[in-house]
Amino acid sequence: MTASAYLTGFGSYLPGEPVDNDGIAARLGGDDPVTERIRRRVLAANGIRKRHYALDEHGEPTELNEELAVKALQAALDDRGIPASDLRMLATATTMGDVLVPGFASMVHGRLGGGPMQVLSASGVCASSLAALDAAASKIRLGDHPRAAVVGSELPSRSLRQRRFDGKRAGLDSHFLRWMLSDGAGAVVLEFQPHPSRPSLRLDWVRQVSLAHEHPVCMRAGMDGTEASVGSTWQDVSVAEADAAGMFLLRQDVSVLDELAEAGLKQFEELVDIGLVDVKHLDHVICHYSTNTFRDLAFDSLRRRLPTLDTDRWFSNLESRGNTGSASIFIALEEAWSTGRFAVGDTVLLAVPESGRFSFAFAHLTVVGPGAPQNTSTQNTTKEQ
Incomplete structure (x- = not known):
């Protein structure tokens, strides 16, 4: 028999209003004929109809990646009905944080608050969130912590704006992701026992x-x-x-x-x-x-x-x-x-x-x-x- 870990709280955060396919250029720029042709080709293949950006109508950033993460974490904590001070571990995942140093988990913890806790910054790309989940669950199963939170958060839009592409060598390999990626964060709370009053x-x-x-x-x-x-x-x-x-x-x-x-x-x-x-x-x-x-x-x-x-x-x-x-x-x-x-x-x-x-x-x-x-x-x- 092995100790278990349970997901007991769930949260997500998507910044701003949803942006449809016709509204992308207003946020990211790139309305010239060549770029528009690439954009429509990529969008036709991926099937995405709406997405969210932490950018205003002029393409200026409105939030930090760590802020997206904290809002998703707070939603998960509220869903579970506990404060951040009940956490003993925070595991984060992101492709690119807001700063080079400190680690993303430290920045998120600083903004989230709570008490002393173990932090882990899982880097990589898409699968880093399940790597963070695995690490947090392992610590719970070992009995090191009774409760942890895990968050995956991304804010690539700052790197997708037209100003980053002007004067650069930018073929399909870069434009492909430009019209694929968007911003958001999702989080879960893990515990050593199930939720006391619901599944x-x-x-x-x-x-x-x-x-x-x-x-x-x-x-x-x-x-x-x-x-x-x-x-x-x-x-x-x-x-x-x-x-x-x-x-x-x-x-x-x-x-x-x-x-x-x-x-x-x-x-x-x-x-x-x-x-x-x-x-x-x-x-x-x-x-x-x-x-x-x-x-x-x-x-x-x-x-x-x-x-x-x-x-x-x-x-x-x-x-x-x-x-x-x-x-x-x-x-x-x-x-x-x-x-x-x-x-x-x-x-x-x-x-x-x-x-x-x-x-x-x-x-x-x-x-x-x-x-x-x-x-x-x-x-x-x-x-x-």
């Missing part, structure tokens, strides 16, 4: 794997090219030289995204093969992805194993909330939870592919009622009886 999500297991040993860099910033070498990173040259070379633009090698989808599906099938996922008793799948094309590939793979697949099990809010990187999986989980999609006994799979250098994270959850047993095998993925 909770028991965290059964988390699995993360990097395939960086097999794949080159796909999503990048701060380097010239896809391979790092002395003299080719932003720290090897002056800031002005790095900026002129376009090193601060977020870029993605779109030619290898099909390989990312294939590798992610293979990782999922391995989880099925070793018995961690039972597709016949899997009630919900919440998957972060950047385009609806990946969703369709996943459906095809699942149907090979389960011809009667009910696609209503699949939940994503990509079209209405946008691609918010590490925050996406928690933003989707919060919406699924708050809209009543789950019932006691249901199982939930979270899936997050990360294109940075090909890594993948999965988490399996079971909905339990108040007063459920506090100790259970972390390998148990069957429904509550």
